[in-house]
Structures are given as structure tokens and as C-alpha cells.
Amino acid sequence: MKKVIVTGGAGFIGSHTVVELNAAGYVPVIIDDLRNSEERVLEGLEAILGSRPRFHRVDCTDAAALGKAIAGEGAVHGVIHFAADKAVGESVEHPAKYYRNNIGSLAVMLEAMIDRRIGQLVFSSSCTVYGQPAALPVAETASDRDASSPYGYTKVVCEQLVRDQCQAAPSLKAVMLRYFNPIGAHPSGRIGELPRGVPSNLVPFVAQTAAGLRAQLLINGDDYATPDGTCIRDYIHVMDLARAHVRALQWMDGRAGSTCEVFNLGTGRGNSVMEVVKGFEDVNGVKVPYAIGPRRAGDVEVVYADTRKSHDVLGWSCHHDLRDALRDAWNWQRSLKP
Ligand SMILES: NC(=O)c1ccc[n+]([C@@H]2O[C@H](COP(=O)([O-])OP(=O)(O)OC[C@H]3O[C@@H](n4cnc5c(N)ncnc54)[C@H](O)[C@@H]3O)[C@@H](O)[C@H]2O)c1
Structure with a gap:
């Protein structure tokens, strides 16, 4: 049984990846300081897995504590590094916090x-590294990169750091995964996205509005050059995203010599904000009151992934569609105690 360290494993994407690692026969070891997650995630994981996953409450910027936690685990096969701060707006106000935590x-x-x-690293990157691409769908080779926020630039710098480290230590294999827009939850409703305060992502806000926890959703602009005027994104079910991390580890296992590759993880399709809102109402039989507000600074108009590389090289593709994700997101929202 191969142990895999999952930093940020109590978070949204990390917790779902823990489930998929377990299903694939790995032993996930969570390292998380719970700065943006809660211990009850471990209870949800225990309900799904049948036993509580290994867990260290450690800040990954604390070298001594991190070293001690890892050493205590004995032989470790690989690391999936999710731990990071991720709120684009907050990163504009507190760039140093983002550079220190994400790069540190x-x-x-x-x-x-x-x-x-x-010997193996899977790193969480983001489609924000592309900014507004000149050509769509955007491929990994796109060179017109303007990450457009301090958060986005931390991912650009982190990717470069991984490349440089792979050059310096050829025994290290690395896969960097550029996520598009992860949404949804585990179908059991035991784990999902737990936003603190006002959600900055669309689907948690939609779900909280449908649940009556928020009066209305404010759609940030309907005057974009898209069919219904709202922004278009590539929404991917978090379970599909989670499974890709397992594929990345397996793919590295099969490769001799140094490896440092980047892959897009998206569905390859774009959906507008309005389509998400209407889809949520339709699939779940609920109303989502909304109003149209001004554009939000830094939002790109349209972005969706070219998924050919992850399909052809990793042998990975999505099993879930937008409706599955919106149903699972609502199922998760309803499981949360008010
Ligand atoms: N959710 C998205 O829309 C999205 C999109 C693209 C990329 N990403 C990236 O994916 C990764 C995971 O995102 P998520 O949505 O699951 O976020 P999340 O906030 O739910 O999970 C991140 C976890 O990391 C932990 N963490 C942060 N800094 C830490 C540190 N120094 N030491 C220990 N634990 C720490 C937090 O407590 C949290 O549990 C992040 O790197 C994020 O930038 C997320």
C-alpha cells in the first residue's frame, strides 16, 4: 500500500481526492492546518471510507513541523500539494500573504x-494562469499568459519553481494540474465545499441562495460578448477532478526518468453563469433569486479547456456533466446544518 501525502487534504478538492486515492488502493495522509477547513471533514471522510484517514494538523510553511510529520510516516510514495490560499479578491488586498503561503x-x-x-509530486495549479486567452479552447501551450491577480501569479511562480526543481533533481517526477472550475460534491453528501463567510465562487453562492441563507445572487455583469451576456467558464465535477490526481500518480509510476508535465483539467465545454443558475433551478426544482450587478474587476469573459492532452496522455476524461454537479452541490448544501 503506497502512502501519499495530501497537503490541504481537509479542503474541498483535497478531501474528494482522499476518497479517490483510497478507492485506488493508496493510503492517503492528510496534512492540513485547517486554516480554511474544519475537523468535521474528517468525520465525513470516515463515514465514506469506513475509517478515519491519517491526519497531521501542521502548517506546511513550518519546515520543522512538516519534516517531523513526514518522517513519522516512514516510506512515502508521493505528495499531492493542494495547500494554498485561493481567494482571488483577497489576494489583491493581501498579496504578500498569498506569495508567502502559496510559494512558501x-x-x-x-x-x-x-x-x-x-519521488512524485502532483501540484494544484489553475486556469487563472491563462488570464483571458486569445484562442479557445485554451491549450497547455498557450503563451499569452497574464494571470491577472496576485493569486494567479503565485501559481505561475509555483509552476516555474516545480520546473526548476525537476531540472535540479532529475529523480523528481512532477505533474502540474491546471484546474478549471471545480464544483459539486461527493454524491453521498458527506463532504463538499465549505466556504467560510460569503462564498466567492458561483455554485456555493447559488446553493446558499436556494437554501434561503442569502437573499439573492448578484450576477457580475450581463454585458459580456457572450450569447446571454454573462461570463463563461468550464465547470468540472470535483469527483472527476479528484480521479485525475490518481491518474497522474499512476502515469508517473509508468515513466522512467525525469518527468515534469502540465495538464488542463476541465470538461472542454463552456457554460455561462446564467446557464448554471437556470440549470441549478431546473435540476433541483428550486428557485434562485438573482439580480444583475456590475462587472467584477479581474473577471475574464470566456475560458474553457482544451482537454486533448489530459485525455490522450493521462487517459483521463470526465464521467459527470454539469447537471450531476449541480445536483450533488444541492445535495451537499441540504446536508449542512444551518
Ligand atoms: N477551488 C477552485 O476553484 C480552484 C481552482 C483552481 C485551483 N485551485 C487550487 O486547488 C487547491 C485546493 O483548492 P480548494 O478549492 O480545495 O481550497 P480549500 O481552501 O478548500 O483547501 C485548501 C486547504 O489547504 C489548507 N491550507 C492552506 N494553507 C495551508 C498551509 N500553509 N498548511 C497547511 N494547510 C494549508 C486549508 O486549510 C484548506 O483545508 C489550491 O491550491 C487552489 O489554489 C482551486
Whole structure:
């Protein structure tokens, strides 16, 4: 049984990846300081897995504590590094916080990996590295990169750091996954996205509005050059995203020599904000009161993924569609105690 360290494993994408790792026969070990998650995620995971996953409450920027936690695990096969701050708006107000945590935690982890001779890294990147691409769907080779926020630039810098580290230590294999817009939840309703305060992502806001926790959804602009005037994104079910991390580990297992590759993870389709709102109402039989507000600074108009590389090279594709994700998101919202 191969142990895999999952930093940020109590978070939204990390917790779902823990489920998929377990299903694939790995032993996930969560390292998370719970700055943006809660211990009850471990209870949800226990309900799904049948036993509580291994967990260390550690800040990944704390080299001594991280080293101690990893050393205590013995042989470790690989690391999936989710731990990061992720709110674009907050990163504009507090860039130093984002650069320190997102780049700092990765740098500390890479040193720990070299120290412990851990040979595989999967890194969480984002489609924000593309900004508004000139050509759509956007492929990994797109060179017109304007990450448009401090958060986005931390991902650009982290990707470069991973490339540089792979150059310096050829025994290290790395896969960097550029997520598009993860939504949905585990179909059991035991784990899902737990936004703190006002959600900055669309679907949690939609779900909270449908549940009556928010008076209305404010759609940020309906005057974009899209068919219904609202922004278009590539919404991917979090379980499909989670499964891709397992594929990335398996793919690295099959490769001799140094490897450092980047892959898009999306559905390859774009849906507008309005389509998501109407789809949510339709699939769940609920109303989502909304109003149209001004554009939000930094929002790109349209982005969706070219998924050919992840399909052809990783052998991965999505099993779920937008309606599945919106149904699972509502199922999760209803399971939350008010
Ligand atoms: N959710 C998205 O829309 C999205 C899109 C693209 C990329 N990503 C990236 O995916 C990763 C996971 O995102 P998520 O949506 O699951 O976020 P999340 O906030 O739900 O999960 C991140 C987890 O990391 C933990 N964490 C943060 N800094 C830490 C540190 N220094 N030490 C230990 N734990 C720490 C938090 O407590 C949290 O549990 C992040 O790197 C994020 O940038 C997310």
C-alpha cells in the first residue's frame, strides 16, 4: 500500500481526492492546518471510507513541523500539494500573504521531498494562469499568459519553481494540474465545499441562495460578448477532478526518468453563469433569486479547456456533466446544518 501525502487534504478538492486515492488502493495522509477547513471533514471522510484517514494538523510553511510529520510516516510514495490560499479578491488586498503561503509552502515541501527522497509530486495549479486567452479552447501551450491577480501569479511562480526543481533533481517526477472550475460534491453528501463567510465562487453562492441563507445572487455583469451576456467558464465535477490526481500518480509510476508535465483539467465545454443558475433551478426544482450587478474587476469573459492532452496522455476524461454537479452541490448544501 503506497502512502501519499495530501497537503490541504481537509479542503474541498483535497478531501474528494482522499476518497479517490483510497478507492485506488493508496493510503492517503492528510496534512492540513485547517486554516480554511474544519475537523468535521474528517468525520465525513470516515463515514465514506469506513475509517478515519491519517491526519497531521501542521502548517506546511513550518519546515520543522512538516519534516517531523513526514518522517513519522516512514516510506512515502508521493505528495499531492493542494495547500494554498485561493481567494482571488483577497489576494489583491493581501498579496504578500498569498506569495508567502502559496510559494512558501511549496518550497518547504520540495525541500522535505528531496530530504526524504520522495519521488512524485502532483501540484494544484489553475486556469487563472491563462488570464483571458486569445484562442479557445485554451491549450497547455498557450503563451499569452497574464494571470491577472496576485493569486494567479503565485501559481505561475509555483509552476516555474516545480520546473526548476525537476531540472535540479532529475529523480523528481512532477505533474502540474491546471484546474478549471471545480464544483459539486461527493454524491453521498458527506463532504463538499465549505466556504467560510460569503462564498466567492458561483455554485456555493447559488446553493446558499436556494437554501434561503442569502437573499439573492448578484450576477457580475450581463454585458459580456457572450450569447446571454454573462461570463463563461468550464465547470468540472470535483469527483472527476479528484480521479485525475490518481491518474497522474499512476502515469508517473509508468515513466522512467525525469518527468515534469502540465495538464488542463476541465470538461472542454463552456457554460455561462446564467446557464448554471437556470440549470441549478431546473435540476433541483428550486428557485434562485438573482439580480444583475456590475462587472467584477479581474473577471475574464470566456475560458474553457482544451482537454486533448489530459485525455490522450493521462487517459483521463470526465464521467459527470454539469447537471450531476449541480445536483450533488444541492445535495451537499441540504446536508449542512444551518
Ligand atoms: N477551488 C477552485 O476553484 C480552484 C481552482 C483552481 C485551483 N485551485 C487550487 O486547488 C487547491 C485546493 O483548492 P480548494 O478549492 O480545495 O481550497 P480549500 O481552501 O478548500 O483547501 C485548501 C486547504 O489547504 C489548507 N491550507 C492552506 N494553507 C495551508 C498551509 N500553509 N498548511 C497547511 N494547510 C494549508 C486549508 O486549510 C484548506 O483545508 C489550491 O491550491 C487552489 O489554489 C482551486
